[in-house]
Amino acid sequence: MLIENMKMAFSAIRINKMRSFLTMLGIIIGIGSVISIVSIGDTMRSMFADLYKEVGLTQAYISIGYWLEEVRQSDYFTLDDMERIRDVFGEEIAYMDCSSGVSANAQNGRTQVKFNYEGIDWNYQDVQPVNIVYGRYLNEADVKGRKKNVVMDTDSAMLLFGVENAVGKTFRTTIYGTTDEYTVAGVYRKEISPFQAMMMGTSEGGTALIPYTLLAWPNDYFYSIRVFAKDDVNLDVFFGQLKSYIGRLKGRNPEDYYMQTAVEEMGMMDSMMGGLSAAVGGIAAISLLVGGIGIMNIMLVSVTERTREIGIRKSLGARTRDILIQFLTESAILSACGGIIGILLGVGLVSAGGMALGVTAVIRPSVVVMAVGFSALVGVFFGIYPASKAAKKDPIDALRYE
Template sequence: MLLENMTMALHAIRSNKMRSFLTMLGIIIGIASVIAIVSVGDSMRSLYADAYKNVGVNRAIVMVSWRVDDFRMSDYFTLDELDRAKEVFHDKISYMDSDAYASTEAVYGRNKVKYEFQGIDYNYTKVQPTNIIYGRELSEADVRGRRNNVVLEDKGAEQLFGTANCVGKTFRMTINKTTEEYTVVGVYRKDLSPLEAMMMGNGQTQSGFMPYTILTRPSDYFQDLNFYVKDGVDMKTFLPEIARYVAKIKGRPVTDIMTQSVVEQMGSVDSVLGGMSAAVGGIAAISLLVGGIGIMNIMMVSVTERTREIGIRKALGARTGDIMMQFLTESALMSACGGVIGILLGVGIVMIGGSAMGMVPVVKVSVIIVAVGFSALVGIFFGLYPASKAAKADPIDALRYE
C-alpha cells in the first residue's frame, strides 16, 4: 500500500513539475540555510579548538587580581619567586615563565619593522615545539646571562633584513626605554592554521622570542606566572592549589588570586560560538515553516483539483484512512525531496566556501539526518489538514464535482 501511495505521489509531483518545485523551494532554502549555518558554526568551533591547541591546552596563568582595591607593589612577582615556584611544583609543572612581552620597533639600516616579542625560557620548545629553519633556539646561557639574543619568525626576518637566513646579524630596538643592539641567533617558521591566518590578515606586526629575563628589566617585577602543567595533571584541581600557594606568599586571601587556563577560555569561546550558531540556525529554520505553509497551500489546491478522483476512489472501496494516507504520503514525499535537494545545496555551499577560505568544513551526519527527518515531519504536519479534508469528502458530492 505504501509503495502504491508513493507511486501515485510521484506521478502527481511529475504532473505539476513547476508547481511542485516552487512548493519545495521554501523547504530547499530552509534546509540549505540551516545546514550551511550550523556547519559554518561547527567549522569555526573546530578551528578555534585547533588554534587553542597550538597555544597549549595545558597552559594557565596565576596572578593577584588587578581588581583588588589595595593592589600593592609586593603583589607583583620577582624572578626569585618564579624560581621558587618552579621548585615547589616541579612534579606538576613542565614549564614556567613571566608571561612578559614587548611591542617595539626593530631597526636595521633604513628598514623598520614593528615587532611583538614574547619572553620565554630556554626550555619553551619542550611545551611549544618551534620549527627552527636557521640557527638555534634560545639557550639556558642566553636566559640566565640576559643576553640580547633573539629568535625571529621568517616573515619578519625577510622584512627586516631582506632574507630569512639572517643568523648572526644585529639590529636596534628600544625596550623599557633602553635602546640596545640585539643579535639574531635563530629563525623559525610558523605554520598558521586557516583561522589564525584569517585573524592575523596582512598585519605588519611580526613576532619573535627573546629571554624573558630581558623583558623584566630593570625592576625585575612582573604581574603573572605563565605555566604549563605536565601531562596527566588535572588542571581543575591544580589551579586552586597554586592559587593557595600564591595567596600564602603574597599575604592575600585566596579570593584575591586570579587563575585562568586555556581550557576555560576554550570553553567560553565554544559556548559563545555554539550559542550564536544555534540562534542563527533557529532563525534560518523559520523559513522551514514558510515552506511548510507553502506545502499546505498547494495540497489544499491539489485536494480541490482532485475532488472527483477522491470520489471515484471512495466509490470503488477506498477507505477514509487510505485517502488520508495517499495525500499525507504526497505531502511528506514532496517535503523530503525538498529536504534532500536542500542538503545537497547546503553541503555544496559549505564545501565551496571552505575550499575558497582554505578551511576544512565540518558537516555532521547528525545534522543531515535531523534535517531530512525534520523536513519530512514538516510535510506531514502541514499536510494533515489537506489530507484530512480529502479523506472526509462525501463520495456522492465528490462524484458530482466538476
C-alpha cells in the same frame, strides 16, 4: 498499499513539475539554511578547538586581581617567586615564564621595523615547538645571562634584513628606555593554518623571541606569570593548589589573584559559538514553517482539483482512511524531496566554502538525518488538514463535481 500511494504521489508531482518545485522551494531553502548554519558553527568550533590545542590547553595566566583597590609592590611576582614555585610544583609544571612582552622599533641601518618582542625561557620550545631553519634556539645561558640574543621568524628577518638567514646579524632597539644592540641567534619558519592567519590578520611589523629576564630588568617585578602544566596533570586540582600556594607566598587570599586558563577560555568560546549557531539556526528554521504553509496551500488546491478522482476511488471501495493516507503520503514525499535537495544544497555550499578557505568542513550526520526527518514531519503535519478534507468528501457530491 504504501507502494501504490507513493507511485500516485510521484505521478502527481511529475504532472505538475513547476508547481511542485515552487512548493518545495521553502523547504529547500529552510533545510539548506539550517544545515549550512549549523555546519558553519560546528566548523568554527572545531577550528577554535584546534587553535587552542596549538596554543596549549594546559596553560594558565596568573596575575594580581584587577579589582583590588590597594596593590602592594610585594603583590607582584619576582624571579625568586618563580624559583620557589618551581621547587614546589616542579613535577607538575612543564614550563613557566613572566608572561611579558613589549613593542619597540628595530633599527638596521636605514631600515626600521616595528617589532613585538615576547619574553620566553630557554625551554619554551618544549610547549610551543617551532621549526628552526637557521642558527639555534635560545638556550639557558642566554636567559640566565640576560644576553641580548633573539630568535625571529623568516618573515621578520626579511622585513628587517632583506634575507631569511639573518643569523649573526645585529640591530638596535630600545626596551624600557635603554637602547642596545641585539644579535640574531636563530631564525624559524612560522607554519600557521589558514584560520590562524585569518584570526591574526595582516601585520606589517615583525616578531621576535628574547630572554624573559631582559623584560624583568631592571627591577625584576612582573604583573603576571604564565604556566604550562604537564599533559598528565589534573588541571583543576593543580591550578587550584597553585593559586592557593601563591596566595600564601604573597601573604594574600587566593581569591586576590586572577587565574585565566586556556580550558576555561576555550569552553567560553565554544559555548558562545554553540549558542550563536543555535540562535541563527533557529531563525533560519522559521523558513520551514513558511515552506510547510506552502505545502498546505498547494495540497488544498490539489484536493479541489482531484475531487472527481476522490469520488471515483470512494465509489470503487476506497475507505476514508485510504484517501487520508494517500494525500498524507503525497504531502510527506513532497516535503521529503525538498528536504533532500536542501541537504544537498547545504552540504555542497559548506564543503565548497571549506575548500575555498582551506579548512575541513564539519558536517554532522545526525544533523542531516534530523533534517530529512523534520522535513518529512513538516509535510505530514501541514498535510493533515488537506488530507482530512479530501477523506471526508461525500462520494456522490465528488462524482458530480466538474
